[in-house]
Amino acid sequence: MIRRTWQVLPGPLAVRVVEAVVLTALVLVALHFIYSWLGTVLLDQGGTVG
Amino acid sequence: MTETTAAIDAEQVEAAAPSSRGLRFLHNAGWTLIYLGVFTLGFVVHQLYVTSWFAQQNQSELAAERVEQWESVEITEVVVVPNQPDGTGGVVDGATGSSGDEFPEPLILKVESPPDLGAAFALIRIPKLERLDNDGWNVVEGVRTLDLRNGAGHMPDTALPGQPGNAVISGHRTTWGQPFHELDALDPGDRIEVETALGTHIYAVREVHVVKPTDVWVADPREGAWLTLTTCHPKFSARQRLVVAAELVFGPNAEVIEVMS
Numbered sequence: 001m002i003r004r005t006w007q008v009l010p011g012p013l014a015v016r017v018v019e020a021v022v023l024t025a026l027v028l029v030a031l032h033f034i035y036s037w038l039g040t041v042l043l044d045q046g047g048t049v050g
Numbered sequence: 051m052t053e054t055t056a057a058i059d060a061e062q063v064e065a066a067a068p069s070s071r072g073l074r075f076l077h078n079a080g081w082t083l084i085y086l087g088v089f090t091l092g093f094v095v096h097q098l099y100v101t102s103w104f105a106q107q108n109q110s111e112l113a114a115e116r117v118e119q120w121e122s123v124e125i126t127e128v129v130v131v132p133n134q135p136d137g138t139g140g141v142v143d144g145a146t147g148s149s150g151d152e153f154p155e156p157l158i159l160k161v162e163s164p165p166d167l168g169a170a171f172a173l174i175r176i177p178k179l180e181r182l183d184n185d186g187w188n189v190v191e192g193v194r195t196l197d198l199r200n201g202a203g204h205m206p207d208t209a210l211p212g213q214p215g216n217a218v219i220s221g222h223r224t225t226w227g228q229p230f231h232e233l234d235a236l237d238p239g240d241r242i243e244v245e246t247a248l249g250t251h252i253y254a255v256r257e258v259h260v261v262k263p264t265d266v267w268v269a270d271p272r273e274g275a276w277l278t279l280t281t282c283h284p285k286f287s288a289r290q291r292l293v294v295a296a297e298l299v300f301g302p303n304a305e306v307i308e309v310m311s
Contacts, residue, residue: 031092031096032096032100035092035093035096035097035100036096036101036199038093039093039096039097039101039225040195041288042288043097043224043225043282043286043287043288044222044223044224044225044226044282044286044288045263045282045288046193046195046198046199046203046220046221046222046226046282047198047220047221047222047223047230047280047281047282047291047292048193048198048203048205048220048263048280049218049220049261049263049264049265049266049268049269049280049291049293050263050264050266050269
């Protein structure tokens with residue numbers, strides 16, 4: 001999947017590297033929010049009552 | 051890439067791809083399981099390490115914020131007349147209130163101005179718990195999701211630590227720095243220290259129990275000065291709440307509150 005994504009990135013090599021870095025950062029941020037939400041729902045709500 | 055290499059790659063891909071429908075299904079199912087496994091592994095690493103890293107970073111910032119808050123907080127002195135057998139006595143509004151000749155010597159209750167929502171205003175230390183010994187953990191005002199990711203959260207509309215009533219503080223058990231991870235190790239008599247702009251308030255644990263997340267009665271006001279700590283229970287589950295109730299035994303207001311009760 002990673003290789004396929006790399007192949008569809010447009011532009012010359014230098015541009016593709018930048019695009020890949022930005023894309024990776026976006027994926028990591030998205031994963032952080034998804035994992036944080038999942039953690040709050042499934043594991044630990046912070047201990048509040050009510 | 052040359053034409054020959056491209057041709058070889060294409061052949062390899064064709065050869066690697068499953069030919070029959072059943073094999074293709076197994077191939078796709080296998081990759082789906084691998085992706086799910088990587089996602090789950092990422093979730094575990096995120097919850098155990100990444101959230102704690104963020105919480106530690108937040109704690110450093112909150113410590114500085116708390117010191118600033120302590121310098122700017124307004125402290126009011128309230129005159130308290132000890133309760134009398136005939137029902138008289140209580141709080142006399144204002145620092146210059148007088149009890150009159152018929153009352154015993156008035157006492158001074160120190161009251162700090164309420165902190166802003168989300169602001170760090172206290173530090174909690176529990177000597178028995180390694181995680182909360184020494185440096186302690188900063189307490190912020192509020193129990194919203196973001197507040198609790200920064201530090202332990204003081205429930206608004208409950209008493210502030212060191213004040214008469216019931217001060218409720220909640221904290222994460224297994225993620226976001228897990229400040230209350232070992233809270234179940236506390237026994238009656240153990241000491242909890244909460245430092246605010248007024249000074250250090252020392253509480254002694256009186257009760258430890260497990261309740262439902264909807265049991266809001268644990269936050270009800272109580273006579274005297276109490277500290278109620280709540281966290282998720284059991285570990286890695288939000289099914290119940292572990293509640294530790296502690297009574298104020300020493301601090302800037304302890305003597306006054308004891309007389310008021």
